[in-house]
Amino acid sequence: xxxxxxxxxxxxxxxxxxxxxxxxxxxxxxxxxxxxxxxxxxxxxxxxxxxxxxxxxxxxxxxxxxxxxxxxxxxxxxxxxxxxxxxxxxxxxxxxxxxxxxxxxxxxxxxxxxxxxxxxxxxxxxxxxxxxxxxxxxxxxxxxxxxxxxxxxxxxxxxxxxxxxxxxxxxxxxxxxxxxxxxxxxxxxxxxxxxxxxxxxxxxxxxxxxxxxxxxxxxxxxxxxxxxxxxxxxxxxxxxxxxxxxxxxxxxxxxxxxxxxxxxxxxxxxxxxxxxxxxxxxxxxxxxxxxxxxxxxxxxxxxxxxxxxxxxxxxxxxxxxxxxxxxxxxxxxxxxxxxxxxxxxxxxxxxxxxxxxxxxxxxxxxxxxxxxxxxxxxxxxxxxxxxxxxxxxxxxxxxxxxxxxxxxxxxxxxxxxxxxxxxxxxxxxxxxxxxxxx
Amino acid sequence: xxxxxxxxxxxxxxxxxxxxxxxxxxxxxxxxxxxxxxxxxxxxxxxxxxxxxxxxxxxxxxxxxxxxxxxxxxxxxxxxxxxxxxxxxxxxxxxxxxxxxxxxxxxxxxxxxxxxxxxxxxxxxxxxxxxxxxxxxxxxxxxxxxxxxxxxxxxxxxxxxxxxxxxxxxxxxxxxxxxxxxxxxxxxxxxxxxxxxxxxxxxxxxxxxxxxxxxxxxxxxxxxxxxxxxxxxxxxxxxxxxxxxxxxxxxxxxxxxxxxxxxxxxxxxxxxxxxxxxxxxxxxxxxxxxxxxxxxxxxx
Numbered sequence: 001x002x003x004x005x006x007x008x009x010x011x012x013x014x015x016x017x018x019x020x021x022x023x024x025x026x027x028x029x030x031x032x033x034x035x036x037x038x039x040x041x042x043x044x045x046x047x048x049x050x051x052x053x054x055x056x057x058x059x060x061x062x063x064x065x066x067x068x069x070x071x072x073x074x075x076x077x078x079x080x081x082x083x084x085x086x087x088x089x090x091x092x093x094x095x096x097x098x099x100x101x102x103x104x105x106x107x108x109x110x111x112x113x114x115x116x117x118x119x120x121x122x123x124x125x126x127x128x129x130x131x132x133x134x135x136x137x138x139x140x141x142x143x144x145x146x147x148x149x150x151x152x153x154x155x156x157x158x159x160x161x162x163x164x165x166x167x168x169x170x171x172x173x174x175x176x177x178x179x180x181x182x183x184x185x186x187x188x189x190x191x192x193x194x195x196x197x198x199x200x201x202x203x204x205x206x207x208x209x210x211x212x213x214x215x216x217x218x219x220x221x222x223x224x225x226x227x228x229x230x231x232x233x234x235x236x237x238x239x240x241x242x243x244x245x246x247x248x249x250x251x252x253x254x255x256x257x258x259x260x261x262x263x264x265x266x267x268x269x270x271x272x273x274x275x276x277x278x279x280x281x282x283x284x285x286x287x288x289x290x291x292x293x294x295x296x297x298x299x300x301x302x303x304x305x306x307x308x309x310x311x312x313x314x315x316x317x318x319x320x321x322x323x324x325x326x327x328x329x330x331x332x333x334x335x336x337x338x339x340x341x342x343x344x345x346x347x348x349x350x351x352x353x354x355x356x357x358x359x360x361x362x363x364x365x366x367x368x369x370x371x372x373x374x375x376x377x378x379x380x381x382x383x384x385x386x387x388x389x390x391x392x393x394x395x396x397x398x399x400x401x402x403x404x405x406x407x408x409x410x411x412x413x414x415x416x417x418x419x420x421x422x423x424x425x426x427x428x429x430x431x432x433x434x435x436x437x438x
Numbered sequence: 439x440x441x442x443x444x445x446x447x448x449x450x451x452x453x454x455x456x457x458x459x460x461x462x463x464x465x466x467x468x469x470x471x472x473x474x475x476x477x478x479x480x481x482x483x484x485x486x487x488x489x490x491x492x493x494x495x496x497x498x499x500x501x502x503x504x505x506x507x508x509x510x511x512x513x514x515x516x517x518x519x520x521x522x523x524x525x526x527x528x529x530x531x532x533x534x535x536x537x538x539x540x541x542x543x544x545x546x547x548x549x550x551x552x553x554x555x556x557x558x559x560x561x562x563x564x565x566x567x568x569x570x571x572x573x574x575x576x577x578x579x580x581x582x583x584x585x586x587x588x589x590x591x592x593x594x595x596x597x598x599x600x601x602x603x604x605x606x607x608x609x610x611x612x613x614x615x616x617x618x619x620x621x622x623x624x625x626x627x628x629x630x631x632x633x634x635x636x637x638x639x640x641x642x643x644x645x646x647x648x649x650x651x652x653x654x655x656x657x658x659x660x661x662x663x664x665x666x667x668x669x670x671x672x673x674x675x676x677x678x679x680x681x682x683x684x685x686x687x688x689x690x691x692x693x694x695x696x697x698x699x700x701x702x703x704x705x706x707x708x709x710x711x712x713x714x715x716x717x718x719x720x721x722x723x724x725x726x727x728x729x730x731x732x733x734x735x736x737x738x
Contacts (some may be wrong), residue, residue, distance in 0.1 A: 033701070052559065064680070069482050102569040105528070106526065106529060118527075124558075141706060218688075252551070252552040252554070252555050253549075254525060254550045255548070255549045256547055256548040258544070261547055268697055268698055269698055269699055271697050272697040273693070275689070276689060276691075276694065279690075279692060279693060280689050283685065283686060285681065297701075320627060322702070322704065323706065326691075327634065327687065327691065327694075330686045330690030330691065331641075333683065334683040334687075337683050338518070345675065366648055366652070367645045367649070371645050371648070373640070374574055374578075375638070375641050377570070381573065382570075390630050403729075
């Protein structure tokens with residue numbers, strides 16, 4: 001009785017879960033090879049950076065690139081640092097950039113490789129009267145005028161701290177920049193002609209500071225005081241001095257997949273999964289009869305449960321990942337086959353169906369456990385070492401093995417006990433035997 | 439029983455297959471894909487018809503690519519393999535495909551990998567295989583630690599490793615022959631397939647060994663037929679399961695091979711060969727080997 005109630009509860013839960021998988025707003029996360037997009041790998045040259053600073057340089061590199069990628073308007077970009085190590089066989093610091101949906105490599109590369117833009121723009125006199133609401137509706141050109149002065153005239157940048165006196169709070173970090181000869185003349189001209197106006201300082205298209213010009217500055221030195229924290233000021237100094245990025249980068253590998261190619265791989269992968277499942281179910285029912293039906297239901301539950309978990313985690317599906325999942329559908333049945341074969345032996349020894357069920361499950365458990373542990377070891381190592389495509393395969397296979405242990409044992413067991421008859425009539429015997437036996 | 443008694447026949451068959459595979463690998467060599475040696479792959483599709491390769495080659499020859507390989511793919515596509523190209527170079531190369539204004543050449547995918555990166559991936563793949571093997575031997579020695587008579591637990595590990603080498607070498611040999619005639623490369627997906635076979639091979643062997651373990655524990659003393667009889671009985675008892683499990687996996691992989699699309703076809707093929715080899719080896723190689731190992735021990 002207990003088993004019947006549990007069985008019904010399980011079926012209801014799984015139908016609900018199936019509904020969730022089918023209907024939920026979350027979509028499956030698809031890899032670039034299925035969805036189309038670009039993956040770029042850069043090598044970072046950290047040879048000029050002292051030992052301990054490498055990881056902070058790499059993380060600020062990632063931040064800079066991430067900012068630029070976000071400007072690009074890509075949905076869900078991934079920017080990742082790959083550190084060197086014995087384990088992953090790499091001796092270089094690398095940066096991985098994934099741009100889903102972007103197939104124009106040239107545009108992406110140009111955007112990521114560009115140097116930071118430092119620009120000085122004057123605020124139009126009429127713009128100073130705008131209210132906050134009005135400012136929001138104006139374009140940059142309506143508010144600012146270009147001065148032609150920018151990072152190209154920069155001689156160097158330096159981190160300084162404010163002194164006490166002159167009405168400032170002491171110890172605030174500021175960035176002192178020095179222009180070269182050309183820049184100095186231009187800067188002097190601007191400050192002379194626009195005394196009292198606001199000169200906004202732009203970095204990568206965003207205003208970082210907007211000081212008022214108090215007097216002409218003839219010596220080509222300017223201070224950017226943007227209410228920085230010490231770290232922000234430091235990274236700005238570095239960005240300005242290094243030109244582009246905290247460390248120079250070089251493109252070492254690219255991968256682009258067109259959307260239609262990915263679509264084909266996706267549909268054929270799904271089709272193969274459905275047909276593979278149908279073939280297995282046909283075999284199970286023909287060979288194992290009633291227990292085969294139970295195994296097929298467990299297999300269906302296995303698939304629904306796995307898909308739900310893949311969705312929730314979320315696991316990124318790649319072509320290799322789909323292949324791993326299809327393989328796991330085949331392997332998931334193994335535990336059931338082990339149990340059924342064991343039941344057959346016990347029935348042959350004259351046990352009742354109920355006892356044979358008990359024995360079958362408890363005796364098969366050790367082989368199921370040990371054989372699956374070896375599969376899990378393989379999956380873990382693959383995941384640990386692999387590139388993104390292999391990781392997808394390892395994750396689907398490894399999770400698949402774990403989930404299948406649950407469905408093939410717990411779920412099948414509950415169902416079988418729920419339907420196992422006490423009597424052993426001829427019909428019942430037929431339904432529970434298998435293969436070519438009548 | 440027949441299987442264990444006739445083990446010399448099965449050992450010879452396996453030996454010949456392994457030898458043939460090694461020979462094939464030696465003769466044809468590995469065709470490494472760009473994953474491992476670096477280079478570029480560009481796939482281009484056309485809307486209506488595919489122009490003749492000569493017209494495209496004429497354009498490509500002026501692009502200073504060095505040697506390249508241009509192969510038709512599907513009905514309307516071309517795949518071009520070259521040294522590693524920068525995105526700017528790719529744009530130039532792509533224009534060589536655009537021979538007719540009314541028949542647009544569309545870039546389907548482009549992979550480019552520097553040789554250094556490829557070399558590192560190769561090392562990484564080898565490290566992965568070695569670590570998996572070591573971990574599995576350790577695990578088996580641990581799982582069978584209580585079974586020390588008549589064969590030490592590490593010998594189960596040894597037999598598993600020999601079966602595993604068998605299961606990896608044969609699909610590799612078959613794939614090398616297949617790729618020699620059909621085209622196909624050793625790439626990351628191939629290594630993934632080998633690792634999956636590795637896992638499956640051990641999985642399958644453990645099921646049979648587990649039965650040997652159970653049968654040994656069941657009786658206080660060895661039966662009259664000795665260890666040989668125990669192993670023979672265990673193989674017979676697990677035979678049905680071994681065949682049926684590999685059949686279900688075979689069905690899943692066959693679906694993947696025939697319907698699963700171009701990108702995973704070679705992968706499914708290698709796995710199919712591996713599953714057959716793996717099932718065969720746990721019944722006909724690994725288990726009889728246990729008996730041979732026991733005999734060697736007795737004689738020494």
